[in-house]
Amino acid sequence: MNGWIRVCATSELLPGEFQVAFDGDTAIAVFNIDGELYAIEDVCTHDGGELAGGPIEGFSVECPRHGAKFDVRTGEALCAPAYLPTAKFPVAVDADAVWTRDDR
Numbered sequence: 001m002n003g004w005i006r007v008c009a010t011s012e013l014l015p016g017e018f019q020v021a022f023d024g025d026t027a028i029a030v031f032n033i034d035g036e037l038y039a040i041e042d043v044c045t046h047d048g049g050e051l052a053g054g055p056i057e058g059f060s061v062e063c064p065r066h067g068a069k070f071d072v073r074t075g076e077a078l079c080a081p082a083y084l085p086t087a088k089f090p091v092a093v094d095a096d097a098v099w100t101r102d103d104r
């Protein structure tokens with residue numbers, strides 16, 4: 001997994017849970033939604049809030065600061081006050097661990 005960042009063991013990211021890892025200065029939030037893993041930048045495009053820890057409903061995570069929602073599958077902003085997407089990153093499972101990277 002050269003160039004990838006180890007997030008955690010797979011056993012530490014069960015359905016309904018999230019983890020945050022850093023690739024350099026980039027905070028990446030990885031979500032397990034019903035057994036599928038999704039990684040987006042842990043930054044709300046409204047005013048920089050951290051998305052990890054916000055309420056999750058279906059495939060959306062709500063920013064705890066002012067309520068913008070983002071699709072964890074695509075990074076798309078789903079409602080005001082955010083209009084721009086947050087970045088989406090690749091996620092992989094290898095050697096019983098979860099991996100991601102900032103591929104921009």
Ligand code: FES
Nearest residue numbers: 044047049063066
């Ligand atoms: S910082 Fe996320 S909604 Fe304002």
